[in-house]
Each structure stands twice: as structure tokens, then as C-alpha cells.
Amino acid sequence: MRILYQFPLSHFCEKARWLLDYKELDYVAQNLTPGWHQAFARLKTGQPNLPILKDQQHWIANSTPIAEYLDLHYPEYLLLGASTSVRSQILAIDTQCNALGVLIHQWLLSEAWQQDQAMDIALGETGYLRKFSRYSKPLFKTILSKGFDLNIERKQQLKEQIQNAVLQLNDHYPTAASFMVGQRLSLADIAVCSMLAPLLNIDATPWELEESTTLDPETQLLQQFILDLPLGQYVIQTYVHHRHARVDWRGV
Numbered sequence: 001m002r003i004l005y006q007f008p009l010s011h012f013c014e015k016a017r018w019l020l021d022y023k024e025l026d027y028v029a030q031n032l033t034p035g036w037h038q039a040f041a042r043l044k045t046g047q048p049n050l051p052i053l054k055d056q057q058h059w060i061a062n063s064t065p066i067a068e069y070l071d072l073h074y075p076e077y078l079l080l081g082a083s084t085s086v087r088s089q090i091l092a093i094d095t096q097c098n099a100l101g102v103l104i105h106q107w108l109l110s111e112a113w114q115q116d117q118a119m120d121i122a123l124g125e126t127g128y129l130r131k132f133s134r135y136s137k138p139l140f141k142t143i144l145s146k147g148f149d150l151n152i153e154r155k156q157q158l159k160e161q162i163q164n165a166v167l168q169l170n171d172h173y174p175t176a177a178s179f180m181v182g183q184r185l186s187l188a189d190i191a192v193c194s195m196l197a198p199l200l201n202i203d204a205t206p207w208e209l210e211e212s213t214t215l216d217p218e219t220q221l222l223q224q225f226i227l228d229l230p231l232g233q234y235v236i237q238t239y240v241h242h243r244h245a246r247v248d249w250r251g252v
Contacts, residue, residue: 007031
């Protein structure tokens with residue numbers, strides 16, 4: 001059985017889930033505990049990050065190498081295209097998305113500690129963090145508030161960096177087409193949509209908002225900035241028509 005080691009709220013893990021779902025491969029999404037995950041990741045892959053895919057005896061870390069591995073071993077529904085030129089275009093967009101994903105990760109962490117919904121998802125459905133949530137939830141909030149609370153100047157700088165990166169991706173999007181590169185879904189589409197999904201609060205994703213949840217005003221402005229672009233509408237439509245999840249993002 002394939003196992004994807006993940007965080008439910010991670011957009012990089014969402015990217016990996018989508019890669020596996022697109023390939024129609026069976027797998028289990030296994031949650032790891034934030035912080036303590038690094039020891040496991042280093043032991044298995046020599047680096048500290050998630051997602052990690054275990055496929056039989058193979059351990060593959062990070063979403064882009066996972067895509068390359070899947071195309072090599074499961075070539076149906078290619079993620080990287082069939083030609084060198086298409087592959088280069090797809091990987092160039094994917095690289096831009098990975099850089100954008102890091103910026104969005106910083107933005108999200110600065111906001112998440114203020115939201116009970118995000119804390120509840122981070123604790124998981126089962127396990128010790130959920131069992132002892134009376135203690136783990138306040139601890140998480142303390143760690144996040146001290147480590148990721150951004151001052152006004154840094155937050156404005158981060159917002160501008162995200163907007164510039166989004167505009168660059170928007171320039172790549174051919175508005176008359178359905179996909180970023182070529183005539184079918186690829187790693188480029190999955191990368192763009194996964195990285196932006198947390199800011200758009202798309203239904204049936206980890207970032208869908210509960211009725212009682214309100215966004216920070218700066219996040220609302222950033223969300224509207226994206227939605228006003230063709231790229232933002234493309235992300236919404238791609239999730240509606242092409243995100244066919246086979247495994248619950250909440251994991252086990």
C-alpha cells in the first residue's frame with residue numbers, strides 16, 4: 001500500500017494528494033505531528049520536509065520529485081508531458097509555484113494561529129494531539145503566535161511578493177485555453193491550483209471556511225486581488241472540474 005505522509009493543511013501536501021488522485025493510484029494519507037515530523041523525514045529521506053511518498057521500497061520526498069517518480073513508474077496520465085519542450089514549460093511554472101508556495105506558507109502561518117478552525121484541522125481527527133487537545137491546542141497557538149506573527153512592514157512586503165508572483169503566473173495563463181500548458185491537465189495546473197487554494201478558501205478543500213469564520217481584512221484583499229485575475233477564476237474552475245479526490249484530505 002502506498003502511503004503519503006502529510007499535513008492536512010499543507011498546500012504542498014495537497015499538491016501531492018492531487019498528483020496521486022490524478023494518476024488514480026490507491027494510497028493512504030498518513031498524518032504526522034508538526035515539529036516531530038522532521039525526525040521521521042530525515043530518517044527516511046535525509047531531509048526534513050513533507051510530503052513524503054512511500055511506494056513499496058521507494059521513499060520520495062517533496063511534491064515535484066513525487067510527480068517525476070509517478071510519471072516514471074506509472075506513465076498513464078503523464079504529469080510532465082510527452083516532449084522535452086512541454087516538460088521544460090511545465091517545470092518552469094512548477095518552479096515558480098514552489099517559490100510562491102513558500103511565501104503563502106509564511107502568510108498562512110501568520111494567520112492560522114488566530115483561527116480555531118485551522119487549529120482544529122492541524123490537530124487531526126485522531127491521535128495524541130486530538131486526545132489531549134486541551135493542552136496541545138494552546139501550546140500550538142503559543143508557538144505559532146511567537147514564531148510567525150508578522151509585523152506590519154514584513155506583512156506588507158510579503159503581500160507584495162505574493163501579488164507579484166501571482167501576476168507572473170497570470171501572464172503565463174492563456175486565457176482562451178483551459179490549461180496552463182498544452183491541452184490537458186499537467187503538473188503545472190496542479191501546482192498553480194494547489195498553491196493558491198489556501199488563499200481562495202475553495203469548497204471541499206482543507207481551506208473551506210465555516211460559516212462562523214471570518215478572514216483577516218488583509219487576507220480578504222489578497223483573495224479578491226487573485227479572484228479578479230483570469231488566473232484566479234481558472235483555479236476555481238479547475239478545482240470544480242478536475243479535482244477528483246480519491247482520498248480524504250484529513251488523513252489518518
